[in-house]
Amino acid sequence: MAIIVSEEQRTIRAEIVSPRIVINWNPDTDTGSVHFQVDEMEYRDGVFHQLTPRGEYALTLQELMQRSVIVGEQEISPLLVIGYIKQLFADLHAEYAAD
Template sequence: MPNARIRAVNAATESESLAPRTVINWNPTDNTGSVLFDCARFYRTQGTFDYFGAPEPDGGISVSLDDLLVRSVDVPTPQGIVAVPLPLLMGAIKILFDQLYNEQRGG
């Protein structure tokens, strides 16, 4: 299946939509919120990761945490594809916050 984020511009150039700004709005007391992917279109030499020029705005994608929590994502690893349930990712972010808070603000 082709990747809709990548488009041919001409024989030498393609564009790729990336999310250089991703915002997680999360109420940790009830696990409600949303994720906003603020997209921009970057240009590169066809078939490479040699980006050039200024990115152009490409809109945004917003999804509620309720919609995400029922999903999993397939993550490629050296051992093969691992299906990661999104609640596992949410738990990892909570633990990361706890660790970083204690490292940076702990007594």
């Protein structure tokens, strides 16, 4: 989501981003939460100017399981995302453990 404003020969573009996403997961109960840090990233005349904190969005893993998203034209389920993250961790752990 971008907001573009022009003022006195300058173009200012602001975009809402989440540069930090934290997943809290209890593997014993399969519960937890996801927290999205919300920042506004501002560019002036195409050059990064500042990152301003705007708060946080949070949802429980139970709430996450009720949602799906469309990426391109494909619907992605939460189970696919969770499976990807778990497998990525398993692969990384195997790589680091081998060192």
